[in-house]
Amino acid sequence: MRVVLSAYDSRGGVEPLVGLAVRLRERGAEVLVCAPPDEEFEKRLAGVGVEMVPTGASVRDLVTGKTPPAPGGLPRRAAELVAAFHENVTALAEGCDVVVATGLLPAAAGVRSAAEKLDVPYVYASYQPVSLPSPHHPPIPRPGRPLPADVTDHRELWDRDARDAQEVFGEAINTHRASVGLPPLDRVRDHVFTDRPWLAADPVLAPWQRPADLDVLQTGAWVLPDERPLPAELVAFLDAGPAPVYVGFGSIPMRDPGDVAKAAVRAIRAQGRRVVLSRGWADLARVDDQDDCFVVGEVNHQALFRRAAAVVHHGGAGTTTTATWAGAPQVLVPQGGDQPYFAGRVTELGIGAAHDGPTPTFESLSAALASALAPETAARATAVADAFCADGAAVAARLLFEAYGSDRRQLGDQA
Template structure:
């Protein structure tokens, strides 16, 4: 059996495909992954023996502004993504039995078009429930289309989301479909989601609520035990004192990285704690040369989080999932998209605190850290970690093989 997995996303959106790919290979499947051409993605996939097909532009360069905005803005980028994923997936999907797509709608639409042309099974997967239509939560705003402040009914908001998604992506998707001989679609969102999307999220951390209109298949999070050792310098720092507080914002380019680093380190020191600062795409750096702080680049988060007193992060699905699995208390400083949802879930579960607003300040972060570092929060985080379903990738792999016969 041959399976192609695809994502146009940041590291947190590509990492789950690593877990699924490995589990598929263990069941005897041949696997390829179409993902952005960022070096860290390729290195991670090669490290587990999975072939990667670079597709689209560098996500990091786009997010950090190294690639200038295109003249046509979002519509132009959408058209480029549809074409890039259609072309690359078409070339890589020869002999494939199933295509699995996640990430941005235009990229997913390109994969869906390949599945139609080849007549093979197609699965759309989301890493969080809030991107899927449900009466229990509102949609996330589309680019340039804020949610109307005077509408509070979730069903009405999701009806409007159909119109918003069509307005933002419809022309790009349908122009490409016409060029390859496929009919137009008048509901791009539901076209790519299908009526039976998969939810690759832990059912305790991010449950799918019934009743709902979609037949969602919740597999559990696609995680893979990471056996990579921590760097020697980091290990020496961890061994030299009490568990530190980790601070990292992943693929988020913070507006004032120096101010963020200062506020977080000073708040951590006020709690009598040491700190590990992750550079991330914000390029965070230490504020002085004191020996109670250490800065890291790309490391094994699973191993590091298990040695931390708490984790301060942006609330992306990947980082929140890893921290929850590690049983470490969290402070979520949400920046947008699905991150406010995960901040709320962390607070509701009692495994950490949701920071008020996207910009950490000394006072606000200190208050959140007091909650996260309380003994009761650690006990609750340990209990939730014990209930975490770590077999989601294996469940999804078996479902794909069974469906393909």
């Protein structure tokens, strides 16, 4: 069996493909991954022996502003993504059994157009339920298109979201489709999602509620035990005292990162805790030369979070999933996208606290930390970790083999 996996996303959106790729290979599949050309993605996939084909522009350069704004803005970048993913998936997927797309809609649209041209089955997967239409939650606002405050009906908001997606991405997607001999689409979002998308999220942390407008197949989160050792210097720091509080914002370029680091370190020290500060794409750095703070770059978060008293982060699907699986109490400082949803879920489950607002201050972070570091929060985080569904990648691999292996049985009309 040959499978092409694709994502145009940050690290948290590429990491699940590592888990799925490994589980597919364990069943004997040949796996290729199309992902952004960021060095950390290539190193991670190479570390598990999976070939990655760099596709599209660097996500890190786009997010951190190292890539200057393109003429034509978002529509131009959307057109580039559609073309890049169509070209690479077309080159890789001929004779393939199935292609799986995740990540940004225009990139996934390029993957689906390649699957159509090659007559290869296609599956779309989301890492969080709020990206998929449902009467139980509103859509995530699209860039420059806030949700109208006077509309509360979720189905009406999802209809509006379909129109917004068409207005933002429709021209780029349909122009490309015409260039490769495919008919135009009047609802690009629904075409990309299909009638039966997959939800690669833990059913306790991020459940799919029924009844709903889509027949969603929830597999569980695509996670993989990370066997990489922690750096010796970090292990020595962890061993030298009580469990520290981790602070990191992943791929989010925080405004005024120096002030954020100062507020975080001060608030954590006020709780009597040491600090592990992750540089991330915000480039957080030490605020002084005290020995109760350790700065890390790329490390095994699974191992580190298991040794943390709490994890302060932005609330992306990847970090929230990892912290939940590790049983670490959390403080989420959501900036946008799916992050407010996960902040709400962590609060509802009692495994952490949602920070009030996107900019942490000493006062606001102190209040959230006091809640996260309470004994009852730690006990609840442990209980939820014990219920975590850690075999989602294996479930997804099995379903792909059953549906698209040698007998090519279908799980519904997804191609």
